[in-house]
């Protein structure tokens with residue numbers, strides 16, 4: 356019985372992750388319909404598991420489920436976008452504060468590989484690759500910190516950040532700057548927590564500044580608002 360439940364949970368988690376990754380990498384856009392039958396086919400999954408996965412994503416504010424209309428990728432409002440950045444500043448500041456030079460040394464290989472992948476992706480100018488690698492940096496820092504609670508919260512915030520970027524980014528070029536990532540890593544290697552936190556906050560402020568979160572932003576408008584006023 357317990358094993359069956361575990362296998363089911365693993366399968367639901369697999370579907371949750373596949374959808375989260377597709378959303379985070381902008382392969383599924385905000386507002387995209389998530390048709391159960393299509394997900395069942397694409398992921399060779401069971402319909403009940405797909406429904407459970409969609410409900411879990413709805414609890415995480417990544418998916419919206421509307422009666423009679425089914426599920427769609429969430430479209431966070433400008434206010435929620437600002438709140439997510441406030442949350443990211445708090446969470447990522449805490450993550451950076453809990454990383455020691457010893458932890459940095461322990462993860463040196465993984466950190467180097469991530470930075471190399473980030474530089475390659477930025478050079479190739481493939482938007483999906485860039486988005487993936489820029490997200491990966493922030494998630495890797497959470498892993499280095501070893502704090503799983505902060506890591507789980509950040510994983511949710513990163514997917515929601517991707518939705519926000521899709522909706523509110525002023526221009527098409529991802530804003531995350533490799534140079535700032537490098538400066539954060541260098542400060543952490545030196546054990547200069549204050550500097551690492553400062554650069555992280557500057558970095559997140561710069562990301563938020565790339566977004567148009569004024570209430571009049573077209574992305575903040577529902578279809579009803581756009582048509583009826």
Ligand SMILES: [Zn+2]
Pocket residue numbers: 489492493531532536558
């Ligand atoms: Zn970044």
